[in-house]
Each structure stands twice: as C-alpha cells, then as structure tokens.
Amino acid sequence: MSDTPDSAVRQYIEQHRVAFLDDLVEWLRIPSVSAQPEHAADVRRSADWLAAKLRETGFPTVEVWTTPGAPAVFAEWPSQNPDAPTVLVYGHHDVQPAAPEDGWHSDPFEPRAEAGRLYARGAADDKGQVFFHTLGVRAHLASTGRSAPDVHLKLLVEGEEESGSPNFRSLIESARDHLAADTVIVSDTGMWSPTTPTVCTGMRGLAECEVELHGPDQDLHSGSFGGAVPNPATIAARIAGSLHDADERVAIPGFYDDVTPLTDAERALFAKLPFDEAAWLATAGSHATLGEAGYSTLERIWARPTAEVNGIGGGYQGPGGKTIIPASARLKLTFRLVAGQDPDAIEVAVSRWITNLIPDGIRFDIGFAPSTRPCLTPLDHPALQSVVRAMSRAFDGQQILFTREGGSGPAADLQDVLGAPVLFLGISVPSDGWHAPNEKVEVDLLLKGVETAAHLWSDLATHS
Incomplete structure (x- = not known):
C-alpha cells in the first residue's frame, strides 16, 4: 500500500477494525432506553461506558453531565494550534425501546453479526454513528503524525433524544461557554443508499x-x-x-x-438522486402523491x-x-x-x-407545544464543502449529492443557541431500520464514516 494520507488512514482503520467493532458490540449490549424508567440505570451506565472509552481514546477532558432526566457526555480535545477552528460533534447514546416479541430475529441487545451487517438496537441510531468518531480521530492522528487533532474537537452525546430531548435546550444554554464552536457536526442522520453517498444540508x-x-x-x-x-x-x-x-x-x-426558496442548483441536485416514486409510495402504503403544485415529491418533503x-x-x-x-x-x-x-x-x-x-x-x-426551528446550511458554505471533500475521499472520489431531512430534531437548537452552522455527517441507509425491529448497520459503511471523520478535521482546519 502506498504511503499516502488516504492509504495511511485506511491501513490504520483496517488494523483496528476488530477491536473497534468489539468495543461497539460491548456498548450495544447496554439497553439504554431513555423512554422506560426501568432502564434509567442502564442509560447512566451507557454514559459512563462512553466516557471511559473517550478517555481511553485520548480526550483529555471527559465529563458526564447530569440533567433532570438522563445524563449527557461531554468531551474535549484541544488542538495544539490555538488558532484552529472549534468543532462540536453531536449525537445521542440512548436508544428506542426494543423487545424480541416486536419481531426481532434475535435479542435486540445481544448484537449479531451476519453478512457484513451488525444487528442490534442502536447499531445505526445512534451508537454506531457516535462511536465511529473515536476511531476516526485516532486514524486522523496516526495519518498526520500529530498528538492532537487539527481542530479543537468537542463531543456532546445526549441521553434523551429518543424521548424528545426534553432537557436538551436548557442543557446547551447553561453550558453555552463549554460548547462554543465554529461548526457543529451532527452524526445522527443517514445517506441516500449504499451506492449513492449523500450529505444532508438541513432539517425542517x-x-x-x-x-x-x-x-x-x-x-x-x-x-x-x-x-x-x-x-x-x-x-x-x-x-x-x-x-x-x-x-x-x-x-x-x-x-x-x-x-427561503429553493435554488435552481439545489433542485438540479435533488433531481440527480435515483428516486423511485412508485417504490416510495409502496413504502408509505399510499395510492397517490398529493402536495403543493409546482414541486416534486422530494422538494415537498424536504424543502417546502x-x-x-x-x-x-x-x-x-x-x-x-x-x-x-x-x-x-x-x-x-x-x-x-x-x-x-x-x-x-x-x-x-x-x-x-x-x-x-x-x-x-x-x-x-x-x-x-414547544416549537423546533428549521436549520439549513447553504451548498457553498466552506464547512459543508469540507464534509463533502472528506466523504468523497472515503468513497474513492465518488460524487457526493445532497439531501435534506423532512423531519425535525435538536440540531436546530444547537444552531440557535451556539450561533454556528450545523452540518450532517451520517452513513446510515434507509434499510437500517431505525426504530424498527432488526435495526442494523452496514459495517463497511460504518468504516466509511470512520474514514470520513479522519479526513474531515484536517480539511476543516485548512478551509475554515
């Protein structure tokens, strides 16, 4: 293998692949179901487990933050360059309820590896996508020869996202100084498909x-x-x-x-996605589309x-x-x-x-009821372009397309309180079955997430 940054990252990931997956399996065994009071101790155990693993990864500051509900985990690793940009990564460590009688083919909290997939509650939403940052930052350091990231790196991993994040806004408001960042990366999202890598640019x-x-x-x-x-x-x-x-x-x-109207460039990029409306209707169990005149189905559910x-x-x-x-x-x-x-x-x-x-x-x-603000990052934003370049390197130069999320989430609170652009870095695909029985993650895509994160910090440091 040639000694290029990309090959060095891949070599490091391959060398540590087994240990990384073993650790993830251990975390997935913890039934951190925030919606069920009987699992409150498990949610706390999940936070403590992640905190210990982040210290082992190398983060010099790791704290478990209590809230009136479930605990969150905060970690920070300053760059040796005082002028480096600050990046906050957001995710969550709680999971949806799951029981074998719901239709699982195996125990939802006893991870099962099969045909390149890892089945368990939380494998994709969101423990797998949080955890790929631990190996990502280590691969970044190994490939650059640094002892600290190219950016001031922070993590905030909450414990109540699957319960509606009732204490999240007050948490980030009270910890605003700790969480201050130039850019927020949300790793609680997905891609269009395994063969069509995409970056989400906003949520309603x-x-x-x-x-x-x-x-x-x-x-x-x-x-x-x-x-x-x-x-x-x-x-x-x-x-x-x-x-x-x-x-x-x-x-x-x-x-x-x-x-904010859709631009012609955004509409053209949405149109490039291999959208099968008939299949989408079948998934919905609907017999026709109906919506605002003059807009496609994707435009209606993402941008209108x-x-x-x-x-x-x-x-x-x-x-x-x-x-x-x-x-x-x-x-x-x-x-x-x-x-x-x-x-x-x-x-x-x-x-x-x-x-x-x-x-x-x-x-x-x-x-x-309490409202949620929309968030959107323009296509030409420098930080978004960094995410696109890093993902393209992980996917061997493939063009990265763009999506939005039709739903809503706590990302807008981060944008609103911290005043920083919110970017989305996720590798999950629709077949992963978030909130459904037999949730899984594609292991090769999970490692693409690791690789993207490994490239991202240097790119953000250079282009921010």
Whole structure:
C-alpha cells in the first residue's frame, strides 16, 4: 500500500477494525432506553461506558453531565494550534425501546453479526454513528503524525433524544461557554443508499397546536336546535377544510412570507438522486402523491413548509346514529417549517387565522407545544464543502449529492443557541431500520464514516 494520507488512514482503520467493532458490540449490549424508567440505570451506565472509552481514546477532558432526566457526555480535545477552528460533534447514546416479541430475529441487545451487517438496537441510531468518531480521530492522528487533532474537537452525546430531548435546550444554554464552536457536526442522520453517498444540508422545523372548541353547555337535540345554534364540530371541520387552497398551498395569510426558496442548483441536485416514486409510495402504503403544485415529491418533503391535520374529533362516535349538536370538538394541527420561517411568527399567524374562522357563540382555546426551528446550511458554505471533500475521499472520489431531512430534531437548537452552522455527517441507509425491529448497520459503511471523520478535521482546519 502506498504511503499516502488516504492509504495511511485506511491501513490504520483496517488494523483496528476488530477491536473497534468489539468495543461497539460491548456498548450495544447496554439497553439504554431513555423512554422506560426501568432502564434509567442502564442509560447512566451507557454514559459512563462512553466516557471511559473517550478517555481511553485520548480526550483529555471527559465529563458526564447530569440533567433532570438522563445524563449527557461531554468531551474535549484541544488542538495544539490555538488558532484552529472549534468543532462540536453531536449525537445521542440512548436508544428506542426494543423487545424480541416486536419481531426481532434475535435479542435486540445481544448484537449479531451476519453478512457484513451488525444487528442490534442502536447499531445505526445512534451508537454506531457516535462511536465511529473515536476511531476516526485516532486514524486522523496516526495519518498526520500529530498528538492532537487539527481542530479543537468537542463531543456532546445526549441521553434523551429518543424521548424528545426534553432537557436538551436548557442543557446547551447553561453550558453555552463549554460548547462554543465554529461548526457543529451532527452524526445522527443517514445517506441516500449504499451506492449513492449523500450529505444532508438541513432539517425542517415544527410548530404544533391543539384547538379546543366549545359550543352549547351540553349536547343538544339536532331537531330542536339544529340550524339555529353554532356547531363546534362543524367549525372544526371548517378549519381543517380551509387549511389548503386548490393548489395544496397552505392558505394561512403570511405563512410563506419568510420562506427561503429553493435554488435552481439545489433542485438540479435533488433531481440527480435515483428516486423511485412508485417504490416510495409502496413504502408509505399510499395510492397517490398529493402536495403543493409546482414541486416534486422530494422538494415537498424536504424543502417546502407544510400544514397537516393530525386529528379531528367531536360529538358522537359510537355505533348507529345519535342526532345531536355536540357540545365540543377538537383539532390537532402541525406545521413543518423551512429555513427563514420563525416558529413564533407562524404561531401568531395560525392563531389569527383560526380566530377569524370562529363565529360568535363558540368558545375556544388554541394551545401550542414547544416549537423546533428549521436549520439549513447553504451548498457553498466552506464547512459543508469540507464534509463533502472528506466523504468523497472515503468513497474513492465518488460524487457526493445532497439531501435534506423532512423531519425535525435538536440540531436546530444547537444552531440557535451556539450561533454556528450545523452540518450532517451520517452513513446510515434507509434499510437500517431505525426504530424498527432488526435495526442494523452496514459495517463497511460504518468504516466509511470512520474514514470520513479522519479526513474531515484536517480539511476543516485548512478551509475554515
């Protein structure tokens, strides 16, 4: 093997592959299910295990941070260059619940290796993707001959992501000085497929509300009172039916005012992805696509804001008829937001719009849950280009394409609180089965993640 940086990284990874996987298997055996109180001690044990392994890796500062819920792990390894950029890597060490009776082919917390895959809860989401950074930084040091990374490297690995990160925002606000960074790398995401490596550039935000509607003080006879008093179930249906126009655009005034539009370059890159709409529909169990006119399916779920009715109810729901005007009704709505949109402004617009649709005689309450901000990194951002170059080296010069995530997550809190761009480095693929039975990770792709991380720190130091 020639003595180039790339070959040196690969040689180091190959030499340490078995020990790396053995360590990961040991961590995966810990059932760190944050959603189940009976596993609280296991979540703590998972944090302590990771902290010990990070110290063994070489991080001079490693701390387990307590929260009102599950603990997080913080680690820091300063560069010898005081002017080097600071990079914070985010991930989580808690996992989804799993039990053999859910359909697992083996014990979800007894990892099973088969045909180049490692099956276990957390193998991809997110222990495998957190852990590849330990071997990645060691391969980086071995290939560069350094005793410390080219960047000031920090890690934050939370323990409640699978429970909605209820204490995450307050944690990063209280630890803002410790976590200050020029760039945030989120390793809790994936790629398009094993043969189409991609980098995610953003996630949508989320606003959600529940509307309670109250009309008469009790259910009324529809023959005696129908057509003469307001019906809260009719008003709930009216709100739901008015949510979109004929082109499936959200009909709330001002909803699109601050949306960052898709660029022609982004649309062209999305179009390069080998998207099979028929297969996507089959996965969804849907029989047709429907969405905002003028946009492709991928553009709709990644880069356009949406409004959805999640639930609607009121009145009699039992068998047969019951001729009443119900006393109350309710409606649940969610809004996926994209770059440029402010959840607070959206909540004001939604409240105003709903209020204008409600007639006299209906008492109502609109309650909003905590919101999540969207995040987006422009394609020409220098740090994003560093991730692309590092991944391309790991994938032998293959072109790296771009995706976004249609869902929402804590990455936006990091961007909002720390004021740093959020970049995504993940190697998981859709078949890995996050949150599903028989979750797995492709071992070769996991090692590509190691290799990408090994190249990334020098590239960020050079181009930031």
